Amino acid sequence: MSSQNKALAPQPVHCRGVGFLGLLTLIFITLKLTGHIAWSWWLVLLPLLPAFTLIAGLLLLVVIAATIGLAAKCFEANARRRNNIALKRSIKETRDAEAQRQQELRDFDWSTQP
Numbered sequence: 001m002s003s004q005n006k007a008l009a010p011q012p013v014h015c016r017g018v019g020f021l022g023l024l025t026l027i028f029i030t031l032k033l034t035g036h037i038a039w040s041w042w043l044v045l046l047p048l049l050p051a052f053t054l055i056a057g058l059l060l061l062v063v064i065a066a067t068i069g070l071a072a073k074c075f076e077a078n079a080r081r082r083n084n085i086a087l088k089r090s091i092k093e094t095r096d097a098e099a100q101r102q103q104e105l106r107d108f109d110w111s112t113q114p
Contacts, residue, residue: 021047 018026028044031037037044 021050 025045025047028037028039028047032039032041032044
């Protein structure tokens with residue numbers, strides 16, 4: 001089999017199964033539903049808290065990163081807009097100065113010059 005065919009061959013999937021905290025949660029749920037423990041559901045599901053905390057933390061990081069990225073894009077767009085406005089203003093001032101100089105040349109009385 002060539003190296004290209006090996007790369008395209010399906011790779012085995014390794015499933016790790018239920019971890020320790022997942023198994024503990026399943027045991028607690030089973031004990032709660034069979035009436036062997038009278039704990040509140042908060043205590044029964046407490047072993048899942050680290051996983052939920054990790055997921056919530058990762059989601060929070062994604063939201064923060066997206067917010068920073070969006071703010072950077074907005075800042076860049078505003079800076080570009082300010083630069084465009086300043087450039088347009090500078091071009092307008094240059095055109096106005098050129099128009100004024102042309103008007104002064106037209107209004108100048110050349111007949112009085114030696």
